[in-house]
Amino acid sequence: MEGKDVISGSAFADIISGSRRTVLAVHTHPDGDAIGCGTGLLHFIREVLGKRAVLAVPDAIPDNLLFLLEGLGDSVLVHDSRPEETEKAIAEADLIIGMDISGFDRTGPLKSFLHSSKARKILIDHHLNPDTDAFDVAFSDTEVSSSCELLYRILSDTVQIHGDASLLPLPAATALMTGMTTDTNNFANSVFPGTLRMASDLLSSGVDREMIIDNVYHAYRENRIRLLGFLLYDRLGITPSGAAYMVLTRKEMEDFGISEAETEGFVNIPLSIGKVKISIFLREEDGFFRVSVRSKKGISANALAMKYFNGGGHELAAGGKLFLSEEIRSGKNAEDYVVRVTGEYLEGR
Ligand code: 5GP
Numbered sequence: 001m002e003g004k005d006v007i008s009g010s011a012f013a014d015i016i017s018g019s020r021r022t023v024l025a026v027h028t029h030p031d032g033d034a035i036g037c038g039t040g041l042l043h044f045i046r047e048v049l050g051k052r053a054v055l056a057v058p059d060a061i062p063d064n065l066l067f068l069l070e071g072l073g074d075s076v077l078v079h080d081s082r083p084e085e086t087e088k089a090i091a092e093a094d095l096i097i098g099m100d101i102s103g104f105d106r107t108g109p110l111k112s113f114l115h116s117s118k119a120r121k122i123l124i125d126h127h128l129n130p131d132t133d134a135f136d137v138a139f140s141d142t143e144v145s146s147s148c149e150l151l152y153r154i155l156s157d158t159v160q161i162h163g164d165a166s167l168l169p170l171p172a173a174t175a176l177m178t179g180m181t182t183d184t185n186n187f188a189n190s191v192f193p194g195t196l197r198m199a200s201d202l203l204s205s206g207v208d209r210e211m212i213i214d215n216v217y218h219a220y221r222e223n224r225i226r227l228l229g230f231l232l233y234d235r236l237g238i239t240p241s242g243a244a245y246m247v248l249t250r251k252e253m254e255d256f257g258i259s260e261a262e263t264e265g266f267v268n269i270p271l272s273i274g275k276v277k278i279s280i281f282l283r284e285e286d287g288f289f290r291v292s293v294r295s296k297k298g299i300s301a302n303a304l305a306m307k308y309f310n311g312g313g314h315e316l317a318a319g320g321k322l323f324l325s326e327e328i329r330s331g332k333n334a335e336d337y338v339v340r341v342t343g344e345y346l347e348g349r
């Protein structure tokens with residue numbers, strides 16, 4: 001683990017115990033890892049340390065992750081629905097813990113409040129190029145499956161847990177297992193020896209993996225699967241150099257009655273085609289296209305996202321945004337851009 005200030009799990013727990021108002025903050029469009037490590041740490045703070053804390057989430061939490069909020073009530077604040085309370089909690093915090101973010105730039109509407117806060121700041125993250133200057137203490141490691149795995153390691157290193165996963169409150173253990181499961185795509189990628197040790201420890205301590213899988217992967221609405229079918233049949237393009245791409249416009253989302261969170265996971269599917277080396281999914285938002293990139297070993301999704309899509313992430317899973325001026329903002333022009341830059345990227349390597 002590298003960091004500007006390396007501290008033990010116990011020292012981390014002591015900092016929380018010694019703080020009056022702790023706020024945990026995660027990234028926009030929160031995924032299983034963000035909500036998993038956020039709620040997992042929240043349970044630890046409440047049930048093990050006996051302290052209160054708030055989890056600040058920039059925007060809506062996908063329906064398939066809502067089971068992780070059970071019992072947490074008002075200690076989870078979503079900025080979209082409760083902006084004033086969320087901003088007030090950040091303004092009053094004396095400890096801020098950024099989780100599953102490479103920096104506060106990933107927190108959308110929370111960014112300016114987090115940046116300007118004078119609170120002590122701790123980072124727990126597994127992305128490339130973390131903005132460690134913005135934090136007093138940084139737990140940063142890219143050789144883990146997820147922020148949940150990194151948090152598991154930190155909590156295991158506290159005097160309270162002391163390497164015994166059965167001492168974690170069950171909801172915390174469930175949350176950590178959930179985030180690790182979604183960030184590894186259910187053990188398909190980014191699995192390290194420590195990932196399987198963690199899975200084994202958490203299973204032994206009573207985590208119900210079937211329940212997690214049912215909530216996360218078996219509870220979609222029919223519309224999502226119909227839309228996926230349409231995109232794969234009618235829209236999927238594959239370039240000669242092995243880039244697969246799909247562009248989803250707002251009009252199509254409306255036609256299928258689909259929300260933004262329901263397209264999660266679409267980008268992974270074209271990678272199952274042998275000749276595809278990189279898969280790119282674009283979804284139109286207000287004034288830009290949100291971009292998801294996934295690649296196979298040897299091709300950097302992170303470098304492509306940084307170079308062409310104002311983003312970044314991990315070596316094989318990254319994201320960003322594509323801005324096209326209003327006059328030329330169309331699904332077709334977005335496709336043309338993707339075809340051009342992936343050609344340049346894959347052939348110019
Ligand atoms: P997803 O495609 O699932 O939205 O994101 C994949 C990975 O890329 C995640 O680890 C996420 O943190 C990162 N990512 C997504 N969007 C952005 C972005 O706009 N900027 C940066 N730096 N990373 C992003």
Ligand code: MN
Binds near residue numbers: 034147
């Ligand atoms: Mn993550």
